[in-house]
Amino acid sequence: MTREVRLGLIGFGNVGQGLAQILKESREEYIQKFGLDLKITAISDARIGNLYDPNGLDAGDLLEHLSENGSFKQHPVAKPGWDALTLIHESNADVIVEMSYTDLTTGQPATDHVIEALTQKKHVVTSNKGPVALHFSRLNALAEANGVQLGVEGTVMSGTPTLRLAREILAAGKIRKVMGIFNGTTNYILTQMESGMSYADALAEAQQLGYAEPDPTGDVEGFDAAGKVVILARLVMNEVISMEDVDRTGISKLTLEDVNTAKAAGERWKLIGSLEIVDGNLVASVKPLRLPITHPLAGVSGAANAAHFVTDYVGEVTLIGPGAGRLPTGYAVIEDILAIYR
Ligand code: HSE
Numbered sequence: 176m177t178r179e180v181r182l183g184l185i186g187f188g189n190v191g192q193g194l195a196q197i198l199k200e201s202r203e204e205y206i207q208k209f210g211l212d213l214k215i216t217a218i219s220d221a222r223i224g225n226l227y228d229p230n231g232l233d234a235g236d237l238l239e240h241l242s243e244n245g246s247f248k249q250h251p252v253a254k255p256g257w258d259a260l261t262l263i264h265e266s267n268a269d270v271i272v273e274m275s276y277t278d279l280t281t282g283q284p285a286t287d288h289v290i291e292a293l294t295q296k297k298h299v300v301t302s303n304k305g306p307v308a309l310h311f312s313r314l315n316a317l318a319e320a321n322g323v324q325l326g327v328e329g330t331v332m333s334g335t336p337t338l339r340l341a342r343e344i345l346a347a348g349k350i351r352k353v354m355g356i357f358n359g360t361t362n363y364i365l366t367q368m369e370s371g372m373s374y375a376d377a378l379a380e381a382q383q384l385g386y387a388e389p390d391p392t393g394d395v396e397g398f399d400a401a402g403k404v405v406i407l408a409r410l411v412m413n414e415v416i417s418m419e420d421v422d423r424t425g426i427s428k429l430t431l432e433d434v435n436t437a438k439a440a441g442e443r444w445k446l447i448g449s450l451e452i453v454d455g456n457l458v459a460s461v462k463p464l465r466l467p468i469t470h471p472l473a474g475v476s477g478a479a480n481a482a483h484f485v486t487d488y489v490g491e492v493t494l495i496g497p498g499a500g501r502l503p504t505g506y507a508v509i510e511d512i513l514a515i516y517r
């Protein structure tokens with residue numbers, strides 16, 4: 176028997192379009208494999224417009240309409256007066272997928288969307304780091320109180336299954352330390368600088384390739400990586416810390432000379448997010464570190480991300496994969512939706 180799962184999407188940028196692309200290609204397969212029919216019934220995007228069809232919208236048609244028209248404003252089921260909150264209240268969505276822009280200072284407007292959806296007893300899946308870094312405990316408690324689930328896999332390393340690996344597979348032992356490359360933009364810049372490109376040119380390239388946040392200060396000064404460190408602290412080490420608790424330094428002061436000096440010494444600069452229990456206290460940081468070339472994180476190049484776990488029973492485990500991007504992040508969202516019903 177096939178169960179229909181109706182999705183209400185808030186935000187239809189890169190991640191939303193990645194999710195639609197995956198549904199276009201794999202929806203039939205999910206019906207066969209999992210007995211779950213994932214259907215987009217509503218979309219609300221502040222820039223592109225709002226849509227609602229209770230019977231479901233074809234993912235391929237949505238992408239085609241958007242590429243031909245640049246928005247949903249002329250779509251036959253456009254809902255001009257709607258916004259994210261109307262979608263939560265008036266659509267038939269079983270799962271609200273929050274993919275609006277990340278704000279790591281206020282967490283808004285995404286946090287309000289998540290709160291409202293959970294209060295309305297709808298499952299929420301989000302790739303948005305703001306609400307998760309700033310308010311996970313409160314939001315998770317709200318989900319539990321309302322008998323629904325909150326999926327956040329895509330907030331750290333996109334579709335690379337970092338949170339699930341740590342929370343489910345490594346959960347029977349203690350994770351003593353986490354070290355990782357949690358920002359693709361800065362890793363890309365450092366990799367390009369090692370090939371001789373200037374910091375400014377490498378940043379411009381990372382922006383063009385779509386890795387960087389709208390304001391790349393969040394990337395280069397380490398705020399984005401710090402947000403992920405806060406999320407890992409809560410979800411993997413079970414410690415509540417805030418953005419201010421992360422000792423943070425970005426890469427904007429690293430020069431080509433620094434990069435070359437390290438290279439000559441058989442080392443590499445990497446922006447490393449780290450969490451470690453020291454004398455019973457969790458120490459959290461994001462800072463550039465010079466790693467020996469033999470370190471598992473030193474070989475992670477370009478926009479890739481990585482997480483290196485030091486565990487008691489399994490020893491050291493390193494996971495390398497994409498940390499951003501349309502399909503990998505769309506995939507993380509799909510994986511969370513399937514996990515709710517599987
Ligand atoms: N700007 C981020 C990065 C996107 O470069 O990794 C993913 O959070």
